[in-house]
Amino acid sequence: xxxxxxxxxxxxxxxxxxxxxxxxxxxxxxxxxxxxxxxxxxxxxxxxxxxxxxxxxxxxxxxxxxxxxxxxxxxxxxxxxxxxxxxxxxxxxxxxxxxxxxxxxxxxxxxxxxxxxxxxxxxxxxxxxxxxxxxxxxxxxxxxxxxxxxxxxxxxxxxxxxxxxxxxxxxxxxxxxxxxxxxxxxxxxxxxxxxxxxxxxxxxxxxxxxxxxxxxxxxxxxxxxxxxxxxxxxxxxxxxxxxxxxxxxxxxxxxxxxxxxxxxxxxxxxxxxxxxxxxxxxxxxxxxxxxxxxxxxxxxxxxxxxxxxxxxxxxxxxxxxxxxxxxxxxxxxx
Numbered sequence: 001x002x003x004x005x006x007x008x009x010x011x012x013x014x015x016x017x018x019x020x021x022x023x024x025x026x027x028x029x030x031x032x033x034x035x036x037x038x039x040x041x042x043x044x045x046x047x048x049x050x051x052x053x054x055x056x057x058x059x060x061x062x063x064x065x066x067x068x069x070x071x072x073x074x075x076x077x078x079x080x081x082x083x084x085x086x087x088x089x090x091x092x093x094x095x096x097x098x099x100x101x102x103x104x105x106x107x108x109x110x111x112x113x114x115x116x117x118x119x120x121x122x123x124x125x126x127x128x129x130x131x132x133x134x135x136x137x138x139x140x141x142x143x144x145x146x147x148x149x150x151x152x153x154x155x156x157x158x159x160x161x162x163x164x165x166x167x168x169x170x171x172x173x174x175x176x177x178x179x180x181x182x183x184x185x186x187x188x189x190x191x192x193x194x195x196x197x198x199x200x201x202x203x204x205x206x207x208x209x210x211x212x213x214x215x216x217x218x219x220x221x222x223x224x225x226x227x228x229x230x231x232x233x234x235x236x237x238x239x240x241x242x243x244x245x246x247x248x249x250x251x252x253x254x255x256x257x258x259x260x261x262x263x264x265x266x267x268x269x270x271x272x273x274x275x276x277x278x279x280x281x282x283x284x285x286x287x288x289x290x291x292x293x294x295x296x297x298x299x300x301x302x303x304x305x306x307x308x309x310x311x312x313x314x315x316x317x318x319x320x321x322x323x324x325x326x327x328x329x330x331x332x333x334x
Contacts (some may be wrong), residue, residue, distance in 0.1 A: 007050045015044045062092040064117035068124040069100050073281040081301035106133045119308040127152050139311030146190045158304045158322045162192045165293045165326045166199025169247045169275050178245035184253040187218045229256025237264045245273040251281035254290050274333040291331035300324050
């Protein structure tokens with residue numbers, strides 16, 4: 001049995017008595033082609049069952065990344081992992097940060113759009129407050145979006161499981177017999193921090209231990225979180241505050257709490273148990289060996305990059321909202 005001849009643009013052109021350029025113009029819906037010629041070419045394509053080859057997917061050259069602060073070990077790790085993932089695929093990154101100033105975000109977006117980025121990853125940023133400033137012709141993805149998932153069902157987002165993270169931290173402390181916790185966090189408690197507090201509270205409540213607002217220490221963030229955590233621990237201990245464990249909701253808070261407790265003459269974990277959150281800072285994980293709820297930065301960034309690239313290449317994204325599990329990083333502080 002003879003193999004069916006592949007139908008090409010040249011074959012169609014020969015059958016119609018036109019040039020291959022004319023056939024290409026018909027395929028591209030060029031209005032300069034006469035109606036009769038267009039009809040002849042289209043009829044030949046149908047008769048010979050010509051299938052035009054798929055247009056090659058344009059190569060992605062650069063993706064923009066926005067982070068809310070360049071002073072966070074976590075954000076630095078996310079940015080570094082995004083850059084590494086994209087570099088392996090010969091894709092450049094254009095990164096900017098808002099230095100914690102939400103009002104700067106529209107100007108940062110405009111700068112990145114002017115740089116002709118083909119997609120944008122926003123780390124720790126709002127959506128609802130800036131959606132009117134977004135350039136609709138390129139895909140956007142949020143890592144740790146500040147808005148609640150139920151309000152952002154139409155956007156691509158990757159989040160860690162913050163509710164479960166709070167539960168895991170509480171479970172570790174409860175297993176060690178802790179009953180009087182305090183929580184250290186920044187003054188601006190967003191959706192992620194609130195979910196962690198909720199998970200933490202629920203676990204203690206299940207053991208009949210209710211947490212008051214006074215046990216949630218909100219640092220003013222006028223200095224570094226390391227310094228403020230250290231200072232507040234020294235202050236609380238000097239006032240005779242009664243607590244037996246700390247959930248520090250960032251590596252910076254955990255580091256400051258550790259130093260503050262030790263400088264006050266107490267031992268960790270004998271006198272006070274400490275568990276942190278993030279688990280990406282070398283000072284916490286390798287130097288001081290602080291027990292932490294660890295974020296899976298590699299999975300977060302890989303998922304974000306794969307989703308934004310699928311959006312750029314017009315591929316289906318099976319799941320718009322990915323929730324990445326966290327894990328306990330064992331240390332010597334619990």
